[in-house]
Amino acid sequence: MTTTASGSLWETLEHTPSRRQRVFLRYLTATLVNLVVLNLFVEYWEHVVAGSFTITLLAAVLLQVLLKLTIALEHRLAAFFNARPGGFARFMRFFTAWLVLFGSKFVILEALALAFGDRLRFGGPFHGIVALIVVVVTMLVVEAAIVKFYRRLG
Numbered sequence: 001m002t003t004t005a006s007g008s009l010w011e012t013l014e015h016t017p018s019r020r021q022r023v024f025l026r027y028l029t030a031t032l033v034n035l036v037v038l039n040l041f042v043e044y045w046e047h048v049v050a051g052s053f054t055i056t057l058l059a060a061v062l063l064q065v066l067l068k069l070t071i072a073l074e075h076r077l078a079a080f081f082n083a084r085p086g087g088f089a090r091f092m093r094f095f096t097a098w099l100v101l102f103g104s105k106f107v108i109l110e111a112l113a114l115a116f117g118d119r120l121r122f123g124g125p126f127h128g129i130v131a132l133i134v135v136v137v138t139m140l141v142v143e144a145a146i147v148k149f150y151r152r153l154g
Contacts, residue, residue, distance in 0.1 A: 027064060030143055034060035037139045047131035051119035059112060059120050066111060067136065070104040105133055 017025065038056045041048040050056045074097050081093035109132050112120055122128030122135070 027068075029146070031060050031064045033143050033146060034063050034139050037142055038063070038135060041131075041135050041138075045131070047122060047124035047128070048135060049121045049123070051116075055116055055119045059116060062111065062115055063108065063136070063139070066104070066108045067139075070100060070108075073104075074100045105129055105136065108132065108136070 035057055038048070038050070038060055039053070042050045042056060050059070077096045077100060078093055081089045081096065106129065109122060109128060112122070112132075122131040124131045
């Protein structure tokens with residue numbers, strides 16, 4: 001397929017993408033959403049500080065990986081407890097979901113600190129946990145809004 005340089009991406013997207021291509025586009029879009037949201041917080045909120053655009057780009061990739069791993073773990077635990085009968089299993093399903101989703105923020109904050117040191121900081125209440133939670137929730141809300149908008153286009 002020969003295309004012009006200016007139209008090559010759009011012409012490529014006109015064909016029906018394979019499963020791997022759809023997954024790639026999904027993660028690329030989510031990472032770019034993370035990048036935009038993170039940079040907006042860096043620019044407008046004193047509790048999020050980054051040394052450079054490159055740091056926020058790498059952090060957006062790391063955040064995407066860690067968030068997807070967190071959600072995958074939460075879903076595996078949910079499936080495990082949903083397959084069991086009884087009130088205790090139902091309680092454990094919600095408790096483990098809360099534990100993973102809340103506890104993962106501490107792991108994510110530590111991973112970011114190890115990866116970027118002082119070049120990326122979340123400050124404010126509770127040593128930056130609140131700022132990180134606000135940023136991550138915003139990323140997830142924006143991502144969900146974009147998915148909803150995209151589905152309405154079809």
